[in-house]
Amino acid sequence: MRYAETGVNLEIDLSRGSIEREGTDPRLTALHLGGLGTNTKMLWDRVPSEVEPFSPENLLIFSAGLLAGTLAPGANRMIVSTFSPQTLLSAYSVMGGFWAPELKHAGYDKVVIRGKSPKLVYLWINNDKVEIRDASHLRGKGALETAEIIRREVKDKEAQVLAIGLAGENKVHYASIEHGRSSASRGGIGGIMGDKGIKAIAVRGTKDINVARPAEFNELCNDILKYIQFRNDNPIKNVPPILAGLGSPQEMKLHDEAWHTSSFAWGNARIRRSDYWTKEIEAKWKVVQDNKVERLISCYNCPMKCGAVVEHEKLGRYLMKCYSKLTYTMAADSDLAFGLNIAGLGQEYGVDGYTTPQVLAFGVELYEAGILTDQDLPGFPATTEERFFYLLEKIVRREGIGDVLANGVYWAARQIGRGAEAYDHNTIKKHEQIPIKLGIMNPIYYLMWATGEKINITQIEGQIPQAPFATKEDKEEFVRDWIQVPNDKFKDFVLNWEPRTLPHYPSIEATCEIVDWQEMMHYIDDSVGTCAGLSSFPIKPPYHIHNFPRIISAATGMDLDEEGLKKIARRNRNLLRCLNIRRGMKKADEKPPEDHWKRRFPELESKLLDEYYKFKGWNNEGVPTKETLHELGLDYVAEEFELKGILKEEERVPETQGVR
Amino acid sequence: MKKVKKLIKIDVDKCNGCRACEAICSAFHAEPKYSSSNPDRSRIRVVHDPLRDIFVPVYAGEYTDSECNGKNVYTVDGKTYDECDFCRASCPSRKLFRDPDSNLPLKCDMCEDEPPLKEPKCVEWCINDALIYEEVEEEVEEEEPTRPLEIEVGLEALVKQHGVKVVMDTLSRLGKS
Numbered sequence A: 001m002r003y004a005e006t007g008v009n010l011e012i013d014l015s016r017g018s019i020e021r022e023g024t025d026p027r028l029t030a031l032h033l034g035g036l037g038t039n040t041k042m043l044w045d046r047v048p049s050e051v052e053p054f055s056p057e058n059l060l061i062f063s064a065g066l067l068a069g070t071l072a073p074g075a076n077r078m079i080v081s082t083f084s085p086q087t088l089l090s091a092y093s094v095m096g097g098f099w100a101p102e103l104k105h106a107g108y109d110k111v112v113i114r115g116k117s118p119k120l121v122y123l124w125i126n127n128d129k130v131e132i133r134d135a136s137h138l139r140g141k142g143a144l145e146t147a148e149i150i151r152r153e154v155k156d157k158e159a160q161v162l163a164i165g166l167a168g169e170n171k172v173h174y175a176s177i178e179h180g181r182s183s184a185s186r187g188g189i190g191g192i193m194g195d196k197g198i199k200a201i202a203v204r205g206t207k208d209i210n211v212a213r214p215a216e217f218n219e220l221c222n223d224i225l226k227y228i229q230f231r232n233d234n235p236i237k238n239v240p241p242i243l244a245g246l247g248s249p250q251e252m253k254l255h256d257e258a259w260h261t262s263s264f265a266w267g268n269a270r271i272r273r274s275d276y277w278t279k280e281i282e283a284k285w286k287v288v289q290d291n292k293v294e295r296l297i298s299c300y301n302c303p304m305k306c307g308a309v310v311e312h313e314k315l316g317r318y319l320m321k322c323y324s325k326l327t328y329t330m331a332a333d334s335d336l337a338f339g340l341n342i343a344g345l346g347q348e349y350g351v352d353g354y355t356t357p358q359v360l361a362f363g364v365e366l367y368e369a370g371i372l373t374d375q376d377l378p379g380f381p382a383t384t385e386e387r388f389f390y391l392l393e394k395i396v397r398r399e400g401i402g403d404v405l406a407n408g409v410y411w412a413a414r415q416i417g418r419g420a421e422a423y424d425h426n427t428i429k430k431h432e433q434i435p436i437k438l439g440i441m442n443p444i445y446y447l448m449w450a451t452g453e454k455i456n457i458t459q460i461e462g463q464i465p466q467a468p469f470a471t472k473e474d475k476e477e478f479v480r481d482w483i484q485v486p487n488d489k490f491k492d493f494v495l496n497w498e499p500r501t502l503p504h505y506p507s508i509e510a511t512c513e514i515v516d517w518q519e520m521m522h523y524i525d526d527s528v529g530t531c532a533g534l535s536s537f538p539i540k541p542p543y544h545i546h547n548f549p550r551i552i553s554a555a556t557g558m559d560l561d562e563e564g565l566k567k568i569a570r571r572n573r574n575l576l577r578c579l580n581i582r583r584g585m586k587k588a589d590e591k592p593p594e595d596h597w598k599r600r601f602p603e604l605e606s607k608l609l610d611e612y613y614k615f616k617g618w619n620n621e622g623v624p625t626k627e628t629l630h631e632l633g634l635d636y637v638a639e640e641f642e643l644k645g646i647l648k649e650e651e652r653v654p655e656t657q658g659v660r
Numbered sequence B: 001m002k003k004v005k006k007l008i009k010i011d012v013d014k015c016n017g018c019r020a021c022e023a024i025c026s027a028f029h030a031e032p033k034y035s036s037s038n039p040d041r042s043r044i045r046v047v048h049d050p051l052r053d054i055f056v057p058v059y060a061g062e063y064t065d066s067e068c069n070g071k072n073v074y075t076v077d078g079k080t081y082d083e084c085d086f087c088r089a090s091c092p093s094r095k096l097f098r099d100p101d102s103n104l105p106l107k108c109d110m111c112e113d114e115p116p117l118k119e120p121k122c123v124e125w126c127i128n129d130a131l132i133y134e135e136v137e138e139e140v141e142e143e144e145p146t147r148p149l150e151i152e153v154g155l156e157a158l159v160k161q162h163g164v165k166v167v168m169d170t171l172s173r174l175g176k177s
């Protein structure tokens, strides 16, 4: 018997209309766990580097994490992998909610989609019965609306549905895949789904998910739950409320937004308003939030409440996830009421709540600068709020200028020309970043922004406090029960941290170790399907490197210790990097935007990057060395890289010269 | 005489729709214990319709072989609920509270265990306190009849569904094979 996983993937070829069940090789689980790990391996093996994202040969993989649907609290993640139409590199996005557990109960770990359907279809997976169904009546429908219609059609209220909206159908480069209060938003994967002609996937399953060592696993899960309760009762002291608790975070529960509104930049990542947050604003926003939010809601088997049922004037209700609460608000220099309103619409259209506001703000800026004119924007309204709605409607339909803006800031700037490139000041590797513009370079963040394969800081960072504690006592108190650190050395980072020591604190060596640790935890989460909000993202989470091996082992029966788990995380991390390198990602691409910090330190930065590459076992170009690949059992990657000249055959010293 | 009555209080307003209660109930009743999870085998189900802001944890009660004739709807706080949204019956009009493989009815047994648990598993796992366990002492007239074993409930359902003869025949056939 297979434990935790089902051992079966669904392989669907939309060009041929074929559906196959394929047993998976348990050795792959031992090497890569599941989710992001096995997705990456599949993309490496099956999608050659010259395949365009919008091509029938590109794969779109929906994968439940290895532990998804088991008793492990918050193990509910689905990881979608493909190649991005925007970055042209690999893209993965992680979705919470209820879909991944349901897929497991239906008897599958992954749904692997290739080809393209000639007409719009949806999939209905009902245990062993899998159908490709006509979806022409769903064309143009909103993502949540689509889910409702499908649930009625299949006559099962408990069917879990993920769907794209108009943006996905029109291949917008930042279209999302929506599933109730959750979504897989990043990298334009909704556009890939639209390109394949698949509007939605509905799934219903009533089979058991088994675990290998039940009593032990149950006890470990109980411990996790107890620790969550403990952390809920004991928020971290001396940090802003948003960082004090668990969750992804519990944005909809909180009223205090001092931290976001003052540290993030408003508009097109332009101005910081450190004095924005006042008692009056807080009171005003509180009224809005309390009026609009009807209930705080969770994902499968998780006690945190990161999402919300939100009242919406046009839609009736929608389901808010944590992240987009403020992104539209701040990009439009507006307020919470506006943000909650447009976010609902964005969700029905199926656009990423992270990139979209920035593209809209970019469009408004170009107009104000005279680069876009009334000719490009006929009838452009007067207020920023109305302009946001106007542009959103154009983008999701790819109408007029919307057709250009639908490609994201990087590509749109180059298509528009006339100096628009200068307004593209917040992308890395062609991808919009969180709007943060700070004063002085931070070495930890520098490395994460530069080298993260996710190209998205929120899914790389976590674990460490964002600022030094004021007193020695506070520091000591913080590290006292900091059990999550890989070893005690990491505590020194907090203990010795003094204000105004950037950019020379921590040392390069410590920086490398901290970045590596934070990243590793995300790679584990994204393979086993635990929510980052209970693991890699917050400070002092319930899941960490010391309890993960036992949890994974008790669930799956795998023989696994800390070293073993670290090695798997490293293998997945390196394979993903190689996937991007094979598609042309270069060292020159690994840099945060020019104005990311006011004060930059070019020498230190380049030293940081070089040292980090070395620390990771990569060569000076950022390519994993042959030795590194060999140690991780990735010799097949090294061979291909040597063939392609990405790795040079080692220059051997001729023997005759070796006389000593 | 006095008798301890076990009570689970459900606060619908506190439910976040996480279904942890379903997961843990199914695992607790798995054989061997905790060896699998499957909300469809749970004896508590959360009737949920997020876009209508409806989240109602419902416990599996008695089996019934006939569905209600007419149906009522309730409006509470401006939200419209189907009568079935609150109903505990394992009944032919819906799939709820049926074992997905055998189709036998499921019923909440308050997690009876040896030694007894401090509180039922669903309550323990609902750390948002939508489910609260209470033991209250009640004055009762006389000893209530003991509850039938789970297998009896199941057999009774089968008998109602197929008739005694078919069940007996099947049992004796199974016994021989």
Ligand code: SF4
Pocket (backbone or CB within 6 Å): A074, A076, A096, A097, A246, A247, A248, A297, A298, A299, A300, A302, A303, A304, A305, A306, A307, A531, A532, A533, A534
């Ligand atoms: S922490 Fe939040 S986002 Fe994560 S699983 Fe729980 S409810 Fe979902």
Ligand code: SF4
Pocket (backbone or CB within 6 Å): B014, B015, B016, B017, B018, B019, B020, B021, B022, B046, B057, B125, B126, B127, B128, B129, B130, B131
């Ligand atoms: S565990 Fe509690 S909050 Fe979660 S669904 Fe069940 S009753 Fe609701």
Ligand code: SF4
Pocket (backbone or CB within 6 Å): B024, B025, B026, B028, B042, B043, B044, B059, B060, B107, B108, B109, B110, B111, B120, B121, B122, B123
């Ligand atoms: S009390 Fe026990 S048997 Fe009843 S629903 Fe809760 S967990 Fe299941």
